[in-house]
Amino acid sequence: MSSMTTKLAAAAVPRLSAWAVAGGTCGLLAAIGALPSAARAVLLLAFIAAGPGAAVLQYWARDVPVIAQRALVPVVGLAVVILVVSVVLLLGWWAPRPVLLALAAATVGLAGVEIGRTRAAGR
């Protein structure tokens, strides 16, 4: 086994944050009940695959190799959704749309803060 790829993109922080913003926006759009079922399904899948996972991993973007980032973003996103939805249900609250809106807003918000912080640090 050789040493793993050490290509740690310096620009990874904005990229992951941008993914999180895009994913979170898909989540917000998926909450629009007027959209066709297939469109909501695609948007929700895009949210799960790109949103929460990227929002979590953006804090370690400089340390996580690119290939691991690409694999972890969707699976961490799935884990975040499973956790949040299950814990909310265990607490006795079942409201799929508000939970989606909260998750998507949090994703966009966290990514926005990180983008702002990175830009401020870059000036």
Place this chain on the structure above:
Amino acid sequence: MTALAERVTPAARHTATGRPRRGGWVGPTLIALSLAAWLIALPGLAHARISQYGLLATASPLFLTAFAVDAVAFALCVRAGRFAMAATSLVLLAIEQRLPTSVSTAVPLYSWTYKHLGVVDYIRDHGQLAHGIDVYQGWPGLFTFTAWFSDLTGVSPTSIAHWFTPVMHGALLFLIYAMGRAWRLEPMTALVASFLFEALNWVGQDYYSPQATAIVLSAGFLIVLGISRDRAVAVPAGLILFAALVITHQLTPYWLILACLVLTLLRRLTPRWLVFAMMGIAGAYLAFNYDSIQQFSVLSFHPVANAQSNVRTEGVFGQRVTSAVVRSLSVGLWSACVASALVAWRRRRPFIAPAVLAFSSFLLLGGASYGGEAIFRVFLYSLFGCSLVLAPMLTRLLQARIAWSLPVSVAVVLAVAASAQGFYGGWFANRMSVAQVQESELLLGAVPIPGYITVAAPVWPERPTGRYVDFVEATAPGGQAYDYPMVYEAKLVGNDFDTAQAYEKLMRIAGGRTAPTYLIITNQMKIYDWYFGILPRHALDHLTERLRHDKRWTVYKSTSQYVIFKSTPALIGAK
């Protein structure tokens, strides 16, 4: 074998010259041929004749040929160092092996899948969990996710379950590759690891289920573990994955805890506090579910007994052949893994941590049988580590002199075929039909409580709607479940129902009940029970005949696929 590394491999020659090797068209051609063979075979899979040897025996020979040709293509592409083509053949193999579970069936495979859909239905209907009713309500991660996704999108949970297997395998292909890279394998070697995980995964734990979801989450967790081997990286992300695992599945987190504990003791894990955090999360959730697990005998300190599978009856010859094939495959995989670890040890290459992942799942056998499923989980969990340990040796052998490469390639093709036999051996026993699923849903909604919706013998789409909770709640503490198979309750496994005594034994069970029994007999049941040796082939025909002539029963519904009898007041209480 130690000399292999020093030889200039074909892949290395290719890299050194920078020019494509001659014969580079062979891999793509084989991939195209494999795809063509599979596409020709695919339409016939849904109509294949029933066989005790499974789908491979009666499907078009092109079906198995497609797997074999694709495996050859993969071996050749690895040998030639053609990463993109090897990746293409791997994706194709996953499609060929797993897509038929969705496109060649009308509804999800396996009767027990529907129990999971019943929990989803309950959540959607009631907006809460029925905590304590069964283990599924206590570990609801996948079910709450499905209910949430389904409510938001309108996609039915049955459709999600139906497409779950190919989607899960598609995700795993990339996750295992990334895991290999995180554990410091070269790109091609990581691809071989992904191939091993995908191609040898015969165990059929990839249907819509908590354990299949747990496998995907575990792959993510192991990526975090891999990148954290020198310095802790993204550990909170790993803990998020682990927490989701804990809320989704009862067993998988404990395997990961065991593996991490051993790694910590061997000083192969950073940060060292991680395993304690994992124990804390798992322990807290176990305490929350303590009332749920009290009713089950969770711990069993008999490793040999725990290694027994849950198939206790002796199946038909074809089932025994399939069983022998997969046992040989499993033993072969573990033996090859040990050999690969020894080679790595002799060459002073790191192997301990992946070997811990490969063999730590055996520790589970020391404490639980998991309803006879532990041995299947041991294999499934060990695939992660086995893939990491075996991939470097397999890659080197495939890229070595032809005297090494040829027999190894043949072994790879045979292993892929054996794995396919394991996966498709029980195909006909495990298929469900639309009519059965619809009837099961209708029956669960229509039968008054108290009542018994009882199968004569396995198998039937069990508990497909949330109303099953009402039936379970109406069952007296310690009483038999409303849907427990009659032949099990009457201890009539293996009986042909050709004598009045056996029939009356069954009647005494139904007669001892204080509410009507809806007794279900299906054609699928006959196949399943024959295949697994639960009942002789014509036993249920004999039982059906006796029930039809018994005035204590009426025919509630009869179709070409199933017949449902309802007990009359004349039977109830007539012990």
